[in-house]
Amino acid sequence: xxxxxxxxxxxxxxxxxxxxxxxxxxxxxxxxxxxxxxxxxxxxxxxxxxxxxxxxxxxxxxxxxxxxxxxxxxxxxxxxxxxxxxxxxxxxxxxxxxxxxxxxxxxxxxxxxxxxxxxxxxxxxxxxxxxxxxxxxxxxxxxxxxxxxxxxxxxxxxxxxxxxxxxxxxxxxxxxxxxxxxxxxxxxxxxxxxxxxxxxxxxxxxxxxxxxxxxxxxxxxxxxxxxxxxxxxxxxxxxxxxxxxxxxxxxxxxxxxxxxxxxxxxxxxxxxxxxxxxxxxxxxxxxxxxxxxxxxxxxxxxxxxxxxxxxxxxxxxxxxxxxxxxxxxxxxxxxxxxxxxxxxxxxxxxxxxxxxxxxxxxxxxxxxxxxxxxxxxxxxxxxxxxxxxxxxxxxxxxxxxxxxxxxxxxxxxxxxxxxxxxxxxxxxxxxxxxxxxxxxxxxxxxxxxxxxxxxxxxxxxxxxxxxxxxxxxxxxxxxxxxxxxxxxxxxxxxxxxxxxxxxxxxxxxxxxxxxxxxxxxxxxxxxxxxxxxxxxxxxxxxxxxxxxxxxxxxxxxxxxxxxxxxxxxxxxxxxxxxxxxxxxxxxxxxxxxxxxxxxxxxxxxxxxxxxxxxxxxxxxxxxxxxxxxxxxxxxxxxxxxxxxxxxxxxxxxxxxxxxxxxxxxxxxxxxxxxxxxxxxxxxxxxxxxxxxxxxxxxxxxxxxxxxxxxxxxxxxxxx
Numbered sequence: 001x002x003x004x005x006x007x008x009x010x011x012x013x014x015x016x017x018x019x020x021x022x023x024x025x026x027x028x029x030x031x032x033x034x035x036x037x038x039x040x041x042x043x044x045x046x047x048x049x050x051x052x053x054x055x056x057x058x059x060x061x062x063x064x065x066x067x068x069x070x071x072x073x074x075x076x077x078x079x080x081x082x083x084x085x086x087x088x089x090x091x092x093x094x095x096x097x098x099x100x101x102x103x104x105x106x107x108x109x110x111x112x113x114x115x116x117x118x119x120x121x122x123x124x125x126x127x128x129x130x131x132x133x134x135x136x137x138x139x140x141x142x143x144x145x146x147x148x149x150x151x152x153x154x155x156x157x158x159x160x161x162x163x164x165x166x167x168x169x170x171x172x173x174x175x176x177x178x179x180x181x182x183x184x185x186x187x188x189x190x191x192x193x194x195x196x197x198x199x200x201x202x203x204x205x206x207x208x209x210x211x212x213x214x215x216x217x218x219x220x221x222x223x224x225x226x227x228x229x230x231x232x233x234x235x236x237x238x239x240x241x242x243x244x245x246x247x248x249x250x251x252x253x254x255x256x257x258x259x260x261x262x263x264x265x266x267x268x269x270x271x272x273x274x275x276x277x278x279x280x281x282x283x284x285x286x287x288x289x290x291x292x293x294x295x296x297x298x299x300x301x302x303x304x305x306x307x308x309x310x311x312x313x314x315x316x317x318x319x320x321x322x323x324x325x326x327x328x329x330x331x332x333x334x335x336x337x338x339x340x341x342x343x344x345x346x347x348x349x350x351x352x353x354x355x356x357x358x359x360x361x362x363x364x365x366x367x368x369x370x371x372x373x374x375x376x377x378x379x380x381x382x383x384x385x386x387x388x389x390x391x392x393x394x395x396x397x398x399x400x401x402x403x404x405x406x407x408x409x410x411x412x413x414x415x416x417x418x419x420x421x422x423x424x425x426x427x428x429x430x431x432x433x434x435x436x437x438x439x440x441x442x443x444x445x446x447x448x449x450x451x452x453x454x455x456x457x458x459x460x461x462x463x464x465x466x467x468x469x470x471x472x473x474x475x476x477x478x479x480x481x482x483x484x485x486x487x488x489x490x491x492x493x494x495x496x497x498x499x500x501x502x503x504x505x506x507x508x509x510x511x512x513x514x515x516x517x518x519x520x521x522x523x524x525x526x527x528x529x530x531x532x533x534x535x536x537x538x539x540x541x542x543x544x545x546x547x548x549x550x551x552x553x554x555x556x557x558x559x560x561x562x563x564x565x566x567x568x569x570x571x572x573x574x575x576x577x578x579x580x581x582x583x584x585x586x587x588x589x590x591x592x593x594x595x596x597x598x599x600x601x602x603x604x605x606x607x608x609x610x611x612x613x614x615x616x617x618x619x620x621x622x623x624x625x626x627x628x629x630x631x632x633x634x635x636x637x638x639x640x641x642x643x644x645x646x647x648x649x650x651x652x653x654x655x656x657x658x659x660x661x662x663x664x665x666x667x668x669x670x671x672x673x674x675x676x677x678x679x680x681x682x683x684x685x686x687x688x689x690x691x692x693x694x695x696x697x698x699x700x701x702x703x704x705x706x707x708x709x710x711x712x713x714x715x716x717x718x719x
Contacts, residue, residue, distance in 0.1 A: 005024060005025065005026050005031070006024075006025050007022060007023065007024060007025070008022075008023040008025055008465045009021065009022060009023070009036055009039075009462065009545040009546060010023065010445055010462030010463075010465060011445050011446075011447060011460050011462050011547075012046075012049075012050040012053060013112040013113070013440050013445055014049045014050060014053065014056070014112070014608070015047075015049060015178070015179045016179065016180060016181055016182075016183075016184050016450050016453070017042070017045075017047070017179040017180060017184060017185060017186045017187075017188065018041060018042070018184050018186060018447050018450050018451070018454065018460070019035065019036075019039070019041075019042035019045055019046060019047070019050055019186045019187075020035065020036030020038075020039025020040075020041065020042045020186075020460065020546060020547060021033055021034070021035065021036055021046065021050060021053060022034045022035065022036040022037075023053070023054070023465060025465060025466075028466060029054070029058070030053065030054025030057065030058070030441065030465070031054070033046070033050065033051050033052070033053045033054055034046065034051075035050070036546060038546040039186075039460075039546045039547055040458050040460075040546055040547040040548065040549040041186050041454070041456060041458045041460070041547055041549075042186030042187060043186075043187070045186050045187035045190060047179060047601060048601060048602045048613070048614065049601075049602065049608060049614065051613070052608075052611050052613050052614055053440070053441075054441070055611050055612075055613065056439075056440070056608070056611055057439035057440055057441040057442075058439075059610055059611065060681075061423065061424075061610055061679050061680055061681055061682075062422050062423065062436070062439065063421075063422050063423060063424065063434060063436035064436060064469065064471065064472060065077070065078075065079075065436070065471060065472075066078070066079055066081070066082030066433065066434060066435050066436065067082075067424065067431075067433070067434040067436075068081065068082060068085050068432065068433050069431065069432050069433075074424060074429075074434065074677075079473055080491075080492075082433050082435060083481050083485065083491040083492075084491050085432065085433050086418050086433050086435075086482065086485055086491065087485045087490070087491040089389070089415075089416035089418065089432055089433070090102065090389055090416060090418065090485060090486060091485065091486075091488070093388050093389045093415060093416060094389075094486065097386075097388060098128075099127050099128035099129040099486075100128075100129050100130060100131060100385050100387075101129075101385070101386065101387060101388045101389060102127055102129050102131070102387070102388075102389045102390070102391060102486075103129065103131035103132070103133065103375065103378060103379070103387040103389070103390050103391070104123075104124060104127060104129065104131070104132050104133065104390075104391045104392075104393070105133045105134065105372070105375070105390070105391070105392045105393070105395045105397050106120060106132075106133070106134040106135065106392075106393050106394070106395060107134070107135050107392065107393065107394040107395020107396060107397070107400075108135045108394070108395070108400075108605055108607075109394035109395075109607060110134075110393055110394045110395075111448075111449040111450070112447075113394070113437070113443070113445075113475060114443070114444060114445060114446055114448070114475075114476075114521040114522075114525065115437070115443075115474075115475035115476045115478075115479055115521055116393070116394065116475075117446075117448035117449065118448075118476070118502075118520075118521055118524050118525075119475075119476055119479035119480065119483070120393060120479065122479075122483055122498075122502065123393075123479055123482055123483050123486070124368075126483045126486045126487040127391070127486050130356050130365065130370070131370065131378055131387055132368060132369040132370065133369055133370055133371075133372040133375050133397075134369055134372065134395075135372075135395065135400065135605075136367070136369065137366070137369065137370075137371045137372045137373065137700075137704070137705050137706050137707060138305070138372060138400055138401060138402075138706070138707050138709070139181075139301050139304060139305060139706075139709075140181070140182060140301070140304055140706075141304070141309075141366060141367065141701075141704040141705060141706045142303075142304040142309030142310040142312065142313040142701055142703070142704040142706050143157060143182055143304060143313045144157070144366075144367055144704070145310045145313070145351075145353065145366060145367075145703055145704040146310050146311075146313035146314035146316075146317065146575075147313075147317070148350075148351030148353075148367075149314070149351055149569065149572035149574065149575055150314065150317055150318075150563075150568055150569060150570070150572075151560065151561055151562065151563065151568060152347075152348050152349075152350045152351055152561055152562030152563035152564070152569075153348070153351065153560075153562040154351060154367050155452070156334060156560055156561075156562065157182055157334075157453060158317065158320070158326060158327070158332035158333055158334050159182070159183040159184070159185075159298075159332060159333065159334075159335060159453055159454070159455050159553075160183060160296040160298040160331075160332050160455065161294075161296065161329055161330050161331060161332065161333050161455060161552075161553055162183075162185055162188070162191040162192070162194075162195070162296075162455050163191060163194070163455065163456065163552065164294060164329045164330040164552070165195060165200065165294050165295065165296045165330040165331065166195070166198075166199075166200040166201075166292045166293045166294045166295065166330060167200055167201055167202070167203075167288055167289065167292035167294070167295040167296070168192070168195060168200070168201075168202040168203070168295070168296050168297075168298060169202075169203050169205070169285060169289060169295070169296070169297045169298070170202060170203070170204050170205065170212070170216075170298050170299070170300075171204075171205040171206070171222075171227050171230075171231075171297070171298070171299040171300075171302065171303050171312075171316070172205075172206065172227065172299050172300050172301060172302020172303035172304070172710075173204075173206075173212070173298060173299065173300035173301070173302065173303075174206070174210040174211065174212045174213075174302075174598075174599055175188035175189060175192070175212055176188075176189050176210065176211035176212040176214075176215060176601070177210065177211055177212070177599045177600055177601040178300075178301075178599045178601075180300075181300050181301060182300060182453055183298065183300075183453055183455060184335075184447075184450040184451070184453045184454040184455065185454070185455045189212075189215070191455070192212075192215065192216075193215070196217065200292075201217040201218075201288075202216050202217060203216060203217060203218045203219075203220065203285070204216040204218070204219045204220070205219075205220045205222050205227070205230065205277070206219065206220075206221070206222065206302065207221060207222055207223065207224045207302075207596055207660065207661050207664045207666075208596070208598060208624070208659050208660050208661075208664075208666060209221075209658075209659045209660075210598075210659075211601075220277050220281065221276060221277075221661040222275050222276060222277055223274065223275050223276045223590075223594075223661075223663070223664075223711075224302075224306070224594050224596045224664060224710045224711035225306040225307055225308070225594075225708075225710060225711030226271075226274050226275035226276075227275070227299065227302075227303045227306070227308075227312045227315075228308040228311045228312040228315055228582055229266065229271040229274045229275045229582070229586070230271060230275045230277050230282060231297075231312060231315035231316065231318075231319060232262075232263055232266035232271060232315060232582070233266055233267065233268040233270075233271040233272070233275075233277075233279070233282040233286075234282060234285055234286040234289070234319055235259070235263040235266070235286075235315065235318060235319060235322065236263040236264070236266050236267050236268065237268060237282065237283045237286035237287075238286050238289075238290060238319070238322050238323070239260045239263055240267070241283075241286070241287070243286060243287065243290035243291075243322075243323070244256070244290075244322045244323075245290070245322075245323065245324050246321060246322065246324050247324030247328070248324070248327075248328070248555075248557075249321060249324060249326060249327065249557065249568065252346075252557055252558050252561070252567050252568055253321060253567060253568040253570060254565060254567045254568070254569060254570065255569060255570035255571035256322075256570060258570070258571040258576070259318065259322075259570050259571055262571070262576065262579050265583050265586075266583075266586075267279075268280070268282040268283055270586060271586075274585075274586060276661075289319060289323050289325070290323050293330070294325065294328070294329065294330025294331055295323060295325050295330070295331065296320065296325055296330070296331050296332045297316045297317075297319050297320055297325075297332070298316070298332070299312060299313060299316040302596070302710055303316070304701075304706060305597070305706065305707065305708060305709040305710045306701070306708055306710050306711055307699065307701055307708050307711070308578070308581075308582055308585075308701065309701040309703075309704060309706050309708075310575070310578065310701055310703035310704045310706075311575065311578055311579065311582055311703075314575055317332070318570060320332045321568060321570065326557070326568075327555050327556060327557040327560075328555060329552065329553070329555075333553035333554075333555070333556070334553070334556040334557075334560045335451070335452055335453060335454050335455075335457055335553055336457055336533050336553075336554070336556065337448075337451040337452040337454070337457070337459070337532075337533070338451065338457075338459035338529055338532050338533060338534050338536050338548075338550065339446075339448060339451070339459075339525065339528035339529055339532045340452060340528075340532055340533055341531065341532055341533055342533055342556065342559055342560075343559050343560070343562070344559075345558075345559065345566075346558035346559060346560075346561040346562070346563075346566035346567075347561070347562070347563070347564065347565070347566035348561075348562030348563065348564070348566075349562070349564065350562065350563050350564045351562075351563075353365060353366045353367075353574075353703075354366075358370045358371070358374045358377070358378065359377075359378060359381070359383075359385045359386075360374060360377035360378055360381045361374050361377055363700070363705055364705070366703075366704055366705050370705065371700055371705030371706070371707070372397060372401045372402075372707065373401070373402050373403075373697040373698075373700050373705070373707050374697070375387075375397070375401070375407060375410075376403070376406045376407045376409075376410040376697065379410040379411070379413065379414065380410050380413070387414075388414065388415040388416070389414060389415055389416040389417065389418075390411065390414050390416075390417040390418075391417075391418050391419070391420075391482075392417075392418075392419045392420070392421065392427060392428070392431070393419075393420045393421075393479075394420065394421060394437075395421075395427065396425050396426055396427045396428075396605075396606045396607065397427055398411065398425075398426040398427040398430075398675075399425075399426050399427070399606045399670060399671070399672050399690055399692060400605060400606060400669070400670065400692065401692060401697075401707065402647070402692055402695035402696055402697040402699075402707045402708070402709065403647040403648065403692070403693075403695060403696060403697035403698075404672075404690060404692040404693060404695075405647075405648055405693050406647075406697065408426070408430075408675070411427070411430040412430060414430070416432050417430055417431045417432055417433075418431055418432060418433045418434075418435065418482075419431040419433070419434050419435070420434075420435045420436075420437060420475075420478055420479070420482075421434055421435075421436065421437075422436045422437060422439070423607075423610070423679070423680060424677070424678060424679035424680075425606070425678055425679075425680060426606075426672065426673065426675050426678055429675070429676075429677035429678055435473075435478050435482075436472075437473075437475035437478060438468060438469060438472045438473070438474065438475060441464065441465040441466050442464050442465070442466050442467070442468050442469060442472070443464055443468075443474070443475060443521075444461065444462060444463050444464055444518075444519065444521065444522055445461070445462040446460070446461045446462070446525050446541075447460075455553070456549075456550075456551070456552055456553065457549075457550035457551055457552070457553060457554075458547050458548060458549050458550050459529075459534070459536060459541055459547065459548045459550060460541065460544075460546075460547035460548070461525070461538060461541035461542060462545075463542065474519065474520075476495070476499065476519065476520045476521050477495045477520075480495035480498040480499060480520075481493075481495050483498055484497070484498060499520040502520070502524065503515060503520070503523050503524060503527070506524055506527045506528070507527055509531075510527050510528075510530065510531035511531070512527060512530060512531065515527050515530075515538075516537065516538050516539055517538050522538055525538055526538035526539075529541070534550060536548065574703060575703070578702070578703055581702075591713040592663070592713065592715075593629065593663060593664070593665055593713070593714050593715070593716055594663065594664055594665070594710075594711045594712060594713055594714065595643070595645070595664075595665050595666070595667065595691070595694060595695075595710075595711075595712040595713075595714045596660075596664060596665075596666050596710045596711065596712075597666065597667065597668060597669045597691060597709055597710060598624070598666045598667070598668050598669075599668065599669075600620045600668060602614040602615070602620075603620065603668065603670060605669070605670045606670035606671070606673075607670075609670070609671070609673060609680070609682070609683040609686065609688075610680045610681070610682045610683045611682065612682055615682060615683070615686045619653070619686070619688070620668055620671075620688070621652070621653075621667070621668055621671045621688030621689055622652065622653050622654065622655035622667075623641055623643060623652040623653065623654050623655060623665055623666070623667055623716075624655045624657050624659060624660050624665060624666040624667075625641075625654060625655070625656060625657070625660065625665045625716070626656075626657070626658060626660050626661060626662045626663070626664065627656050627657075627658060628662050629662060629663065629665070630654065630656045633716055633717060633718070634718060635654045635656070635716070635718060636654065636656070637654060637655060637656045638653060638654065638655075639653070639654055639718065639719075640652065640653055640654070640718075640719035641653075641654050641716050641717065641718060641719055642716065642717050642718070642719040643665070643667075643694060643714050643715070643716050644694070644714065644715050644716075645694040645695070645696060645712055645713065645714045645715075646696050646698075646713075647693065647694055647695060647696045647697065648693040648694055649693065649694070650689045650690070650691075650693050650694065651689070651719045652667060652689050665714065665716065667689065667691040667694075668688070668691065669691050669692065669709070671687065671688025671689055671690055671691070672687065672688060672689055672690025672691075672692075672693070673686070673687040673688065674687035691709075692709075694712055694714060695707065695708070695709050695712055696708065696712060
């Protein structure tokens with residue numbers, strides 16, 4: 001029989017850009033991957049990661065069957081054996097010590113799957129534990145907290161209206177290599193270039209001259225971790241020069257006068273000594289933002305992974321409000337995804353943190369989870385409530401969290417660990433049971449998270465490219481069986497029981513009687529779409545393989561506001577109190593060398609380093625250092641340097657470059673694939689070094705609990 005070549009269309013699940021892919025299939029193999037030129041959002045754009053979509057799915061190191069650790073070795077077992085082992089390991093711990101003895105960690109890839117969007121929350125509820133941790137406190141929680149205080153919901157995140165803005169100020173963002181984050185924008189670089197083509201400008205503020213900075217109209221170097229000082233200098237100037245104009249937001253904002261009082265301590269002449277951006281340029285930025293026909297301020301991971309991450313994220317949107325650029329075309333706007341419903345009127349319970357605190361360090365809960373920086377404390381510290389068992393879902397915290405060597409040691413001391421993961425990696429090597437989900441080509445896809453952050457409203461569903469593996473298990477079934485185990489219903493219970501219950505509840509809530517779809521995730525999606533903002537259905541999306549365009553973003557204030565007042569609350573008390581700490585930091589002595597991270601276009605955290613095409617060529621894992629610092633420390637290009645911090649030390653090859661400003665060194669994150677017991681053949685040949693051996697678990701942004709991964713004081717000498 002001759003194989004018939006066919007074409008499939010689907011959304012790329014490998015980053016936040018949500019690009020459409022055109023996939024050529026011969027038999028049971030992906031033979032080509034191109035950008036889908038007819039896709040309503042990405043219009044044919046594709047990056048190197050998306051081009052390797054098929055290679056990720058057929059990676060020979062990818063686990064296809066469950067693994068159980070026996071006598072120190074992981075061996076393949078049947079699904080029933082694996083779930084029996086989970087029940088035998090977890091249930092006695094829960095029964096003896098309660099649900100708090102189990103901690104859960106959710107990794108970044110969860111938001112790239114339908115099962116993660118639908119079944120993880122019920123799993124955490126069934127566990128009944130407050131020891132929930134995730135990648136959110138590694139890279140984005142400050143934005144959730146600032147938006148929670150400003151708008152009443154941590155999910156009400158405004159995104160830059162890239163396609164209509166005239167002036168864009170970007171801080172700590174490098175979309176030429178990251179494709180954007182907390183702003184879903186396929187072909188982000190193309191959209192930036194289009195700003196310039198229509199006569200607009202974009203300015204980049206970053207301690208490195210990134211690829212994005214090279215394409216910008218202007219790049220401003222800034223000392224790592226000092227963005228809040230720069231932004232307050234802009235706010236000060238807006239008030240001092242009479243440039244504040246909220247426009248249509250005036251009746252919906254409160255706290256403007258209080259904000260002016262807070263900004264008084266941060267004139268440009270004062271903050272320039274901290275951030276290294278000239279005072280006159282700070283004033284110039286304020287004037288440009290206030291006088292441009294439309295303008296937007298956008299800050300991302302570099303502004304979140306710092307000591308004052310929440311204040312920085314807050315000030316980004318404070319400036320958007322003060323210049324009248326929040327919730328207007330060309331400014332920053334609130335998307336409305338097809339599976340969500342708008343509120344009928346403003347107002348709500350608002351946003352609070354600290355509903356509980358971590359046992360050891362007393363750190364407050366934020367958005368239902370605790371800072372991952374204290375996870376090792378909870379495992380290592382004896383006493384009532386000690387974490388004895390650990391569940392990871394699509395996460396690799398041994399590489400991605402601060403002081404990761406300490407966490408690695410802590411995981412080795414657990415009583416039991418289970419991981420839902422397709423790889424035997426640096427974290428799952430500690431697991432007693434590994435439950436691998438099917439490849440992306442074998443499951444449907446809809447972006448619950450990223451469509452709610454898109455710079456243009458659209459919807460797209462991708463059916464599976466290939467039928468399910470007869471020996472594999474649907475990801476929803478895996479999570480459902482875990483829910484049944486931890487809730488005491490038994491490893492042998494049919495997951496259909498849970499699927500039916502969840503669907504019945506969703507139908508009842510939506511006032512519907514039936515749902516379409518071949519799988520449990522699809523049926524729940526259909527309910528959400530039919531009761532959502534546009535009245536679409538799963539059948540509508542299946543019939544539109546290139547997606548459904550829902551138009552440009554529309555104003556949503558005041559409906560989107562969930563604060564108790566129903567207004568934008570500019571000066572929530574926790575933020576005001578944190579400003580006092582920022583003011584005190586004006587007089588701190590400046591540290592010597594500080595470390596920052598960086599991203600590469602072919603890398604997304606730690607989970608794409610086993611694909612040859614993404615790691616080929618010159619090593620990405622070098623220590624970038626400015627020529628002046630290299631001369632002072634007698635370091636040369638290509639030689640190893642010893643780098644140390646309070647948390648740990650490592651050796652890395654030096655790359656002397658003026659891309660980093662003096663006093664700053666840079667290492668990429670997500671590497672360090674040289675630990676024993678890992679089954680990642682390609683990654684092991686290109687291990688790199690783990691920058692999180694240097695980051696400090698004792699230093700966090702106090703309002704959000706986010707780890708501080710940028711601006712880490714380090715000492716460097718020739719190795």
